[in-house]
Amino acid sequence: MKKIITLFLISFFCFFTLNIFAEIKVKSSVVKIGILTDVEKLNIASDKQYVIFNNNKKIILSAGNVDIKLVGNKIIVGDKKKELALPAKIKSTNIIAINKTFYRGDIVLILSKKRKITVINEIDIEDYLKGVLPKEASAKWPVEALKTQAVISRSYAIKNLNKHSSQGFNLCPTVHCQVYGGAGCESKQTNIAVAQTKGKVLTYKNEIAQTLFHSSCGGKTEDPKYVWGWKTETPPYLKGIKDIYCKDSPQQNWKCSLDEKAIRTKLTNAGYKTGEITKITYSGTTPGKARKEIIIKHKNGTLKLNSYTFRITVDPWLIKSTMISDIKKQKNKFTFVGNGWGHKVGLCQWGAKSLADKGYTYDKILTFYYPSTKVENIQYGK
């Protein structure tokens, strides 16, 4: 009996300590952002002495700016005498400007598949996030809302490190990955949010969570299977929740009008050929209170599209969500009325802002929008 108790205690202890020390590990804290792809020339600058080098050669440049041009497999730095084979690295003790945009970290130039120059910013993830937050959230928002964004953006970056591996870098600086504006867009408030959440990521079952987010959900967040037709089982933290906190979003109620011809042109360009459109209606409602399908009646027949596909194809800036409450036709114009802004999956940014205003801390906001998840520390190294 004693043995059994001892064994039990040992296994309990092991289980407990293993859980305490369960940690999310990634190889390196450096991320590679492809800031320019397939260019033939660029301008580089720094206000301190800086160097550009490869394995065989080093060119020391004094403070100021210089043009780089591609000739064959090599670059010419400034004047014709300074030639360098790619890949090459640019290092400075201070910020480096590429075509007048400022970057922390190092710059690496590689030859792309199209035999042009791809410019990569190699930067510590915490510095990278300082250039993401002002672009993905409003620097005027309360710090706890910005801290939720910092955890989301850090998690997203680490979860998607392979997104551009075929091009030789991790992430691009556009909405395709996360918008990154470099050091020039940083603000005090967003930098504080990054520093106060240093190394924190959102996890589910010891893996980094897929931290999808959008501007405002209009009252309910959505299961991604209704948006992108996900075939795999949706993790519990993305199934959708009721949200009463984003009512103050400027996009809570929206209305837009589009010309029949403009809608038809967009559909045709995307491969959906239609005749003149006579009527647009919707059918089906998702658990997130969005429309499942948009039905386009035209002179040659009827086209049915998933409402998200319709929105993205026609105009995602004007048709702000698929939570459409009315579609009217007047002469040659269709008027759409709806609620919320974005795809409605994951965290609702306006709701997060409102919860931060009410005094919620960032970890509580994150677990409200992504139930069953945890905020954990990331460990870098092998």
Ligand SMILES: [Zn+2]
């Ligand atoms: Zn991308």
Ligand SMILES: [Zn+2]
């Ligand atoms: Zn919301």
